[in-house]
Amino acid sequence: MSRAAAPVRADFRYWQRFTTRWADNDAYGHVNNTVYYQWFDSLVNQWLIERDLLDIGQGDPIALVVATDCQFFSSTAYPGQIDAGLAATEVGSSSVRYRIGIFAAGDENAAAAGHFVHVAVTRTGRRPTPWPDAWRVALRDLLI
Template identity: 60%
Template sequence: MVTREAPAIWRKFTTRWADNDVYGHVNNTVFYQWFDTAVNAWLVEQGILDVRNGDPIALVVETRCAYFAPLAFPQDVEVGLAIAELGRSSMRYRIGVFASGDEQAAAQGDFVHVAVDRASRKPVDLPAEWRTKLEAIRA
């Protein structure tokens, strides 16, 4: 399980009323939204991802999530991420979702991007500048 020491990058979210499902906790699909937002916001901030004009682009090819504790509205959430693996064209992020201030993750997931040519959608080698920034947050 991911603990607070593992992630290199942090992003805060506040749960919304609409995030709760009929069972009174944040629905599993919201966790994937947090993954997507945390990863892609960091990529954009680093100048790695230009969603409108960049080439290459990064496409999600795999996700998974394990849940350990419920989260619910109203609650602040902290999402931490680090690079777990770097391949020739891929990067696997390890992501932990924490209730604000908690030491143990409420959920842990993996999120895999593959760098692809914008037009052909065929995998390409990670650009050197991407690899340098991704290595900096490797767990």
């Protein structure tokens, strides 16, 4: 099986820094794979909040995660800081595919990379619905 090359910082449009925590390390001395998915979720939601798109309690539509994946290229560990990069690779009428890279602070190549797919759905019926104009404009700004 061939392995894709690790993404580089230039592949991403938005950045957030996270500090690793003692509890993030697993028995093997590196950040456990489940923590990467927490970073993915926090990164995307922080981007949405900063753009006034996500109203957790009252917003309509809401965005549900329908798919994620992650490939690992190198380890991260506590103590340390990581930079999480975000871009969009596809924006559909009611879905978006984000690309996410996790970098040890200062590294040019990603330690891990993955994708995260959101689908816009109505709050009450949970049925797909088109992105509102403000969402569509913001999501397109993330396109690479």
